[in-house]
Amino acid sequence: xxxxxxxxxxxxxxxxxxxxxxxxxxxxxxxxxxxxxxxxxxxxxxxxxxxxxxxxxxxxxxxxxxxxxxxxxxxxxxxxxxxxxxxxxxxxxxxxxxxxxxxxxxxxxxxxxxxxxxxxxxxxxxxxxxxxxxxxxxxxxxxxxxxxxxxxxxxxxxxxxxxxxxxxxxxxxxxxxxxxxxxxxxxxxxxxxxxxxxxxxxxxxxxxxxxxxxxxxxxxxxxxxxxxxxxxxxxxxxxx
Numbered sequence: 001x002x003x004x005x006x007x008x009x010x011x012x013x014x015x016x017x018x019x020x021x022x023x024x025x026x027x028x029x030x031x032x033x034x035x036x037x038x039x040x041x042x043x044x045x046x047x048x049x050x051x052x053x054x055x056x057x058x059x060x061x062x063x064x065x066x067x068x069x070x071x072x073x074x075x076x077x078x079x080x081x082x083x084x085x086x087x088x089x090x091x092x093x094x095x096x097x098x099x100x101x102x103x104x105x106x107x108x109x110x111x112x113x114x115x116x117x118x119x120x121x122x123x124x125x126x127x128x129x130x131x132x133x134x135x136x137x138x139x140x141x142x143x144x145x146x147x148x149x150x151x152x153x154x155x156x157x158x159x160x161x162x163x164x165x166x167x168x169x170x171x172x173x174x175x176x177x178x179x180x181x182x183x184x185x186x187x188x189x190x191x192x193x194x195x196x197x198x199x200x201x202x203x204x205x206x207x208x209x210x211x212x213x214x215x216x217x218x219x220x221x222x223x224x225x226x227x228x229x230x231x232x233x234x235x236x237x238x239x240x
Contacts (some may be wrong), residue, residue: 014048021049022056025070034073043081047094050074051101058105062114068124071102075131089139096135103129103152108159109234117159126156144185147176151189158192158238163200167193187218188227195231199238211235 010018017040025033033053040046050070058067078095082088104110106117106125117125133149135141154169173189194211201207215231218224 010052014045014052017045017049018052018056021053025053025066030069030073033070034077037073037077038081043077043085044087044090044094047074047078047091047098050077051094051098054098054101054105058115064105064115064117064121067105068102068121071098071105072124072128074098075102075128092135092139093141096132096139096141099128099132099135100149100152103132103156106159107152107155109155109237110230111233111237119160122156122159126153126160129153129156143176143180144182147173147180147182147185147189149173150176151192154189154192154196158196158199158234163196166196170196184218184221184224184227187214187221187224188231190214191218191227191231192234195235195238198235202239 021033021036024036037046037050040049051074054067054070054074057063057070075095075098078091078098082091082095085091103125105115106121108115108117108122129149129152133146133153136145136149150169150173154166154173157163157166157169170189170193174186174193177183177186177189191211191214194207194214197207198204198211211231215228218228218231
């Protein structure tokens with residue numbers, strides 16, 4: 001989907017910080033970028049810079065390795081700075097968001113042009129997805145956020161060919177969406193569980209019909225068209 005983690009609209013001051021951080025990342029090394037970010041006076045702003053750089057690496061340069069590296073650094077920075085901080089919740093929330101993005105960067109189901117994750121990327125995506133769902137629970141982000149976390153874990157497992165585990169996570173996502181009273185996200189999670197069954201057992205008409213029914217139902221819901229289209233894209237990716 002085009003706006004999974006878009007480049008933000010930044011103030012001029014933020015643009016200056018992003019420019020400086022970009023130059024550090026370009027001319028030095030990953031540790032130097034961490035040093036630059038940690039030294040900034042506002043730690044939450046530093047993580048905004050980190051997120052912007054990671055998204056830029058993904059969207060503009062199609063550099064999956066750098067996008068994941070920057071996001072990984074941001075998670076570590078956020079968790080470290082949160083210790084004994086008055087802004088602990090903000091910092092850990094930023095870490096959670098970066099963990100979701102890191103995992104999403106590596107998911108082949110988006111069929112993002114120029115992005116070609118390998119097995120190593122997928123394993124890191126799975127670990128990061130698990131971090132995201134754990135933090136969604138610990139930070140009490142609510143049922144819908146927890147459901148999205150389970151969806152991301154399921155997506156990573158699907159990409160790794162671990163089908164039964166993926167189905168379990170998608171069904172957990174559906175349960176959380178039901179608890180959060182999000183009909184469209186419940187149907188979306190159900191659709192991904194059906195997608196896994198189609199991929200695992202190709203050619204079985206009853207399973208294919210089940211997925212078609214879910215997609216048709218999704219398209220009757222607000223925002224459901226986008227989810228249905230993404231499921232169809234993912235099906236093309238994994239069915240081949």
